[in-house]
């Protein structure tokens with residue numbers, strides 16, 4: 001069964017004049033001055049639709065700054081009144097929801113550390129029943145699409161229809177130049193499942209460092225994301241949390257100026273004709289690719305029968321080493337991204353092993 005979500009289009013709940021939705025603000029509300037001044041400078045850019053700030057901060061270890069809590073809520077009221085912009089805050093418990101709504105927070109978001117826990121998400125969903133507020137859901141910390149989807153289903157189950165996803169990247173244990181590995185494929189899969197669900201890129205949490213913000217924000221735009229959420233602080237180096245990834249409102253304005261916003265389609269007939277011709281060639285090449293893969297698998301299957309009849313193991317480390325090294329080298333020589341060929345061959349090899357194991361086991365069953 002294909003899952004379905006009743007989601008209202010972004011334009012119906014927030015006006016952006018066809019431009020990407022821009023949410024910006026400090027990682028944490030630290031002081032009334034810091035919050036209101038950051039909000040004021042962001043408003044001045046003329047490109048920000050929503051101000052964000054963390055009030056309750058889930059920190060990995062105790063002892064770090066955990067947010068100002070309730071004390072920051074009146075500052076939010078002031079920042080809202082002064083800028084006229086709506087405000088978004090992370091909530092992790094029913095109490096946070098109650099307080100945020102009491103103080104006029106317009107948009108709630110569920111953080112990555114909450115999305116991982118279905119008990120937590122359900123509690124939030126229950127607290128949202130009967131409340132008419134937009135809810136953004138960050139991807140879970142770990143790359144588990146089902147947890148992300150589950151959070152939307154639980155929140156939708158409470159009757160919330162104004163929803164969007166925030167893609168903030170994943171903690172994978174791999175070393176990467178980014179704080180959280182984007183794994184763009186995850187968001188693409190989410191979009192495949194729920195085409196109507198808006199996706200907002202969070203380059204700040206992917207990057208971890210301000211130097212990477214521009215490239216990540218551009219990538220999100222090139223993948224047709226509906227918006228961006230970016231951490232901005234009047235004095236980033238002195239920020240009480242996430243100092244390295246925040247940038248001043250002015251630097252954020254420059255970053256937005258450098259973003260290339262492209263269209264999903266073009267009405268240019270010459271362009272459309274060229275696309276059609278090239279895509280026909282790609283279709284043809286893909287058919288050949290699949291035929292070649294099938295031919296390779298047929299040989300693998302034959303080899304497996306010999307291995308079975310001669311009591312030889314499926315996995316052959318020396319041969320595998322030779323295969324993946326020579327193919328990676330060839331790929332590189334052909335100008336392909338080396339990791340591409342390596343990754344493809346890892347998948348081919350695992351399938352080859354699966355198929356051969358099947359052939360081996362067919363003997364056991366027949367014996």
Ligand SMILES: C=C(O[C@@H]1C=C(C(=O)O)C=C[C@H]1O)C(=O)O
Nearest residue numbers: 300314315316319320323349352
């Ligand atoms: C096909 C074989 O079995 C396995 C699969 C390989 C492949 O698909 O290229 C290589 C080595 C083996 O681990 C083989 O032994 O050659």
